[in-house]
Amino acid sequence: MRLRTILLTVLCAFSCIAFAQEISIIPQPAQMTVGKGAFLLQGKVVICYPADKEIKNVVNNFADDIKAATGVKLKKSSFKKDKLFGLEVDKCGKKGVAHIVLRLDNSLGDEAYNLSVRDGLIKITAAKPAGFFYAFQTIKQLLPANVMAGVYDASVTEWRIPAVEISDEPRFAWRGFMLDEGRHFYGKNEIKKILDVMAAYKMNRFHWHLTEDQGWRIEIKKYPKLTEIGAWRDSKVCGWGDVKPDGIRYGGFYTQKEAREIVEYAKERFIEIIPEVDIPGHSQAAVASYPEFLACDPEKPHEVWLWQGVSSDVINVSNPKAVQFAKDVIDELTDIFPFEYIHLGGDECPTYKWEQNSDCQALLKEIGSKNYRDLQINFYYQLKEHIAAKPAARQRKLIFWNEVLHGNTASLGKDITIMAWVGADRAAKEAATRGMNTILSPQIPYYINRKQSNLPTEPHSQGYGTETVEAVYNYIPMKGVPAELQSKYMGVQANFWTEWVETADHVQYLMLPRLAAVAEAGWTPQALRDYKNFEQRLQGEALYYRLKGVNYGKHVFK
Numbered sequence: 154m155r156l157r158t159i160l161l162t163v164l165c166a167f168s169c170i171a172f173a174q175e176i177s178i179i180p181q182p183a184q185m186t187v188g189k190g191a192f193l194l195q196g197k198v199v200i201c202y203p204a205d206k207e208i209k210n211v212v213n214n215f216a217d218d219i220k221a222a223t224g225v226k227l228k229k230s231s232f233k234k235d236k237l238f239g240l241e242v243d244k245c246g247k248k249g250v251a252h253i254v255l256r257l258d259n260s261l262g263d264e265a266y267n268l269s270v271r272d273g274l275i276k277i278t279a280a281k282p283a284g285f286f287y288a289f290q291t292i293k294q295l296l297p298a299n300v301m302a303g304v305y306d307a308s309v310t311e312w313r314i315p316a317v318e319i320s321d322e323p324r325f326a327w328r329g330f331m332l333d334e335g336r337h338f339y340g341k342n343e344i345k346k347i348l349d350v351m352a353a354y355k356m357n358r359f360h361w362h363l364t365e366d367q368g369w370r371i372e373i374k375k376y377p378k379l380t381e382i383g384a385w386r387d388s389k390v391c392g393w394g395d396v397k398p399d400g401i402r403y404g405g406f407y408t409q410k411e412a413r414e415i416v417e418y419a420k421e422r423f424i425e426i427i428p429e430v431d432i433p434g435h436s437q438a439a440v441a442s443y444p445e446f447l448a449c450d451p452e453k454p455h456e457v458w459l460w461q462g463v464s465s466d467v468i469n470v471s472n473p474k475a476v477q478f479a480k481d482v483i484d485e486l487t488d489i490f491p492f493e494y495i496h497l498g499g500d501e502c503p504t505y506k507w508e509q510n511s512d513c514q515a516l517l518k519e520i521g522s523k524n525y526r527d528l529q530i531n532f533y534y535q536l537k538e539h540i541a542a543k544p545a546a547r548q549r550k551l552i553f554w555n556e557v558l559h560g561n562t563a564s565l566g567k568d569i570t571i572m573a574w575v576g577a578d579r580a581a582k583e584a585a586t587r588g589m590n591t592i593l594s595p596q597i598p599y600y601i602n603r604k605q606s607n608l609p610t611e612p613h614s615q616g617y618g619t620e621t622v623e624a625v626y627n628y629i630p631m632k633g634v635p636a637e638l639q640s641k642y643m644g645v646q647a648n649f650w651t652e653w654v655e656t657a658d659h660v661q662y663l664m665l666p667r668l669a670a671v672a673e674a675g676w677t678p679q680a681l682r683d684y685k686n687f688e689q690r691l692q693g694e695a696l697y698y699r700l701k702g703v704n705y706g707k708h709v710f711k
C-alpha cells in the first residue's frame with residue numbers, strides 16, 4: 154500500500170513537472186494556476202459566444218486558425234449577450250460535448266481576460282473583443298507551436314490544452330515595436346509577418362517609421378515626387394566610413410492601398426499602426442523631391458541621401474509652402490491611418506541651415522526667441538493647430554521624439570506624447586513632469602537592431618553585442634518614478650533602425666527573441682518578471698520561429 158502511494162506520488166510529480174514544462178506563455182500572465190488534466194481539441198467542439206459583430210470576427214479568425222493548424226473544425230454558436238455560463242452551455246450544444254464558452258464581463262479592463270481550462274470546458278470572460286483575442290492567443294501558446302505559427306504539423310497527434318486558471322491583463326496600454334523602413338524597405342508581406350509575431354506576444358502598437366533622409370516610403374497623392382524621386386536612391390547600402398555607396402538603384406514605397414491593407418491586417422490582430430513622418434529633420438529624401446519649397450538652399454543640388462548619420466539638409470520651416478506641405482501630408486495620413494496618434498519625429502534636427510537662412514532668422518525674431526529649436530516647435534504648433542481645426546473623426550494626437558523637449562514646448566500644450574529614447578528615463582520623467590504622456594523606448598537596451606551578442610557569428614549591425622536578450626529583459630520600466638507621475642507613462646516600445654539591415658531575414662534575426670523580452674516588460678507585472686524563468690519559457694519559441702519561417706538570434710537557445 155505504502156509502496157503504491159509512493160509510486161503514485163512520484164508519477165504525479167513527474168506528470169506535474171511535464172504539465173508545468175508545457176506551459177510557456179509569453180508574456181507571463183498576471184495570475185495563473187496550473188490544474189490537472191487538459192482540454193482535448195478533438196472530435197466535436199462547440200464554441201459559444203455573445204452575439205456581437207466584433208466578437209464574432211475574433212471567434213471566426215480563431216476557428217479558422219485552429220482548423221488550419223489542427224484540422225479540428227469548431228462548431229460556432231452565438232447567444233444573446235446577457236446569458237450566464239450555465240445557460241450558455243445548455244443552450245449552445247449538447248451535454249457531454251466539449252465547449253469553449255465566451256462571456257462578457259464589463260468589470261474587466263479593455264484588454265483583460267479570464268481563462269479557465271478544464272477537461273471538456275474552456276471558459277473565457279472579457280469586456281472587449283481584445284480580451285477574447287488575447288485569451289485565444291494564450292490558448293494557442295498552450296497548444297503545440299505549429300498552432301501559433303499557423304501551419305499544419307502532421308507529426309502532432311494530440312491537441313491538448315493543459316488545465317489552467319488565468320486572470321490576465323497588461324501592465325501597460327502601449328506595447329510597441331517601431332520599424333524604420335526609410336533606410337531599407339521590406340514590403341508588405343514582411344510587415345505582416347512582424348505583425349503576426351507581435352500579436353503572438355500581445356503587443357499592440359506598430360510604429361511605422363516611413364520617412365528618412367534615405368527614403369520616403371508612403372504614397373502621398375498631392376506630392377507624387379515624394380515616391381517618384383524620394384523613394385529611390387543610388388545605393389543599396391547606407392554608406393558609412395569605409396562602406397561606400399554601391400551605385401545600386403534601390404528603393405520602394407507603399408501605395409495608400411497597400412498601407413490600408415496593412416492597417417486592416419494589424420487591426421485583426423488588435424494592433425494599431427502609428428505612422429511616422431520624421432519632419433523637419435531626417436527629411437533629405439523629401440527635400441530632394443521638392444527642393445523648390447522644402448530646401449533651405451533650393452539653388453543647390455539635393456539628392457536622396459546615400460549615407461547614414463544625421464543629415465543637415467532639413468526642411469525650411471520658414472517657408473509657408475513647407476508648412477502647407479506638412480499639413481497636406483498629415484491630411485493624407487489621417488485618411489489612411491485611423492488610429493488616434495501620428496508621430497512627427499523631431500529627433501536629431503540640426504539647425505545649421507536655419508541659422509544661415511535669412512527667412513529663418515527673421516522668423517525666429519518674429520516669434521521672439523533666440524533658440525533655433527523653437528523654429529521646430531513653431532512648425533509643430535502650426536501643424537497641431539491645423540489638426541485641431543478638423544472635425545472630431547479627424548483629430549489626431551501627436552507624438553515626438555524627446556529632443557522636442559529642448560525647445561519651449563508651452564505652445565504645444567500638454568496633450569502631446571514624448572517618446573523617450575536618448576537619456577530615456579530622465580527625458581520621460583521630464584515629459585511627465587511637464588504634464589505630457591510618455592513612452593519608454595530607451596536606446597540602450599531597447600534598440601533591438603543593435604548586435605545581440607558578441608559571438609563571431611553575429612551579423613553586422615550597430616553596437617558591441619551588449620544588448621543581449623538578458624540586458625533587454627532586465628530593463629525595468631518606470632523604475633523609481635514617483636506615484637503621482639506614473640499615470641503619464643503609457644508603456645514601452647522596442648525600436649528597430651535599419652541603416653545596416655538590408656534584408657527582412659536580418660531584421661528578424663536581430664528582432665527575435667528580444668521582441669519577446671520587451672513584450673513581457675509591457676505586459677507582465679514587474680514583481681513576476683524573472684530572467685531565468687523567461688529564458689526557460691523562451692526555449693520553445695525556437696520551434697515557433699522555425700515553423701513560422703522567421704529567423705532569430707540563436708545564442709539563448711540551448
Ligand code: ACM
Binds near residue numbers: 500501554574
Ligand atoms: C532616434 O533614435 N534618432 C530616435
